[in-house]
Amino acid sequence: MSVQKKKARAGFFIILPSLIFIGIFVYYFIFLTVRTSTSNWNSFSALVKGEYQFVGLRNYQRLFKDPRFQTDLWNTLFFTLFFLAGCVGIGLFLANIIDKKLKGSNFFQNLFLFPMAISYVVTGTVWGWIFAPGNLPSDPQGINLLFQKLGLSKFQWMWYTSTKSIGKFNLALIPVIIAAVWQMSGYVMAMYLAGLRAIPEELIEASQVDGATGTQIFWKIKMPMLRPITLSAMIVIGHMSLKIFDLIYAMTGSGPNNVTDMPAIYMFEQMFRSNRYATASAIAIIMLLMVAVVIIPYLYYSFRGSK
């Protein structure tokens, strides 16, 4: 046996335990969830009895007809779009400022990164207080009270309890998006900062010798070099956003007429409050598919890139 083969075999045995555990605790459980989602286990007694009865895609059909779940899907779409755009935009902007190495940039770098270290539950509770509208117009609270003190009462509105919408976009999502962006844009900044610092100085200097302007350097050199970072940031933020639960649960709940409801919250309610295990599993599988749509192209791209 060649040395290489021996090494390969040793390597295989080293990763074997994690392969087994991932096989059981990830893929086997995904399989179990799929199995549950096509069953009639929609009550606690059916689950305890455990008699499996295949009902095909009935649970999925019911879900897609359910107005609450339709709202959830639209909410997820808009939340993800704005959450991504906000984090990438602000993260990139902050990273560029910090990268200029102005006085105190180290302090601000840590300051911007700090919200990421806080749990979503804490963020949600605190932003929930900030954006609580109060009994308008006589008794505003939080940010509405601030507006009043500043003489900007015309900007007062119902924030996350608003039932207004533009098309399918519920305006109540705006405060939630602000809280989420506040929390995660520092993290995206850190990613970009690492990327910016990895760009060789010579490249920038060479372009400066050729007479490139600051804007040109940014768009023609830095941005293309940062593309992998943008992609990773979008994957990380995107999959978080599709699964979002804790921030919303702590901050707003599902809101009046489900304006801030998300599939994960509906799944939780179906699972633990209504005892509809099959329906909850169907929601879980739909969420898994949504995340897969985001992740698989990325995996494909990075595997091809590494070859």
Next chain:
Amino acid sequence: MKKWFVLILLSLVSVMTVFSQSGVVEIFSWWTGGGEEEALLATIADFEQLYPNIKVINATVAGGAGTNAKAVLKTRMLGGNPPDTFQVHAGWELTDTYVIPGLMEPLTDYLKLWDVYDKFPAGLIDIVSYEGEVYSIPLTVHRSNVIFYNKKLFKEIGLTKEPETWKEFIDALEKAKAAGYIPLAMGDKEKWEAGQIVENLMVAEFGAVNYNALFNGELSFNDKRLDSALEKMVQLMNYVNVDHAALAWQEAARLLYDDKAVFNLMGDWAEGYFKTLGWVPGEDFGWFELPGTQAVFVLISDTFGLPKNAPHRNNAIIFLEYLASVRAQEIFNPIKGSIPGRIDADPGDDPYLIETAEDFRILAISPSIVHGSAAPEAFVTSFNDAVNALVTTKNISQAKQMILWAAEDVGLVTK
């Protein structure tokens, strides 16, 4: 070497047996806030004084009306890791979820052995029974069809008499509105708070007998009286605070204490909450039944059951016997702001509780929907969703349709 090993092993085993035998009883509840926690701790302290050999493990999960605790409990029951006894609302929440699947032990014989079976009202025993067997012991009784009001503001807006009819109630709300106060404080962030108002309006429209018949499968939900209950809810929405969707029930009740709101329809755990804030019942705040429900006691009862395979079954039974005693019921309830499930127990010296305990002895009892007593949990979630849509869109026919679907889904009559 071997000797040592055997010795260590033996001592470990003996430590473990001591631990499991004389040792502990684990009680599971969602009593973590305000008077509830104090009541629980006082009761546990008294129990440990009576039974110094048994140590109580107090397992609690926070969250209003047990929304989070119930999820944790189900996981534990399903995983074969039940607590020794747990808090559960009387009625379908226990029956549908745990009794029908065969996870609970019947307690009828124990109740008779302890000579307490007839100390609870028959209406309550019915609610905690399934096929003739009692499955849980009622510790507390709450009433949900009570409206609390701020006495100072009540006087200030020129009211002298508590409203007895719907019209008088609406007139009172109008007066509060005209005076610039929030007429009816509501906080339905967790949804059930609005659902609770609708269930009380349903009791007012149907009356106790017909309301109970809805959930026995003897009367169809497709009934004009359901429409009028929903209409009244829409009417009430003209008088609630606009930020109701951002508040939990305590925050809404607090609006009364802060002299911002006049009325609050909440279960009488709000009475305990007012007392912890420092209000004196009868002086700072008053109460009356939701007009139309004066002859009904809409009941929420916290009960304790015995799961099969309880790890410390003997201790659990000792603890349950203690909970069924007058002594425990008299310690726990006045602190929590509820009345004892036993009619021979003294409700304490709080004028509200004395009055409610009197009503409890004589009035017809109807189970609450949103607190899991009247119907299976799947119905409760859909019912709350329907009410949540109603208070937002004010679309009565849509809300009614959603309630009908929910009823049909759990096998109640809708034709």
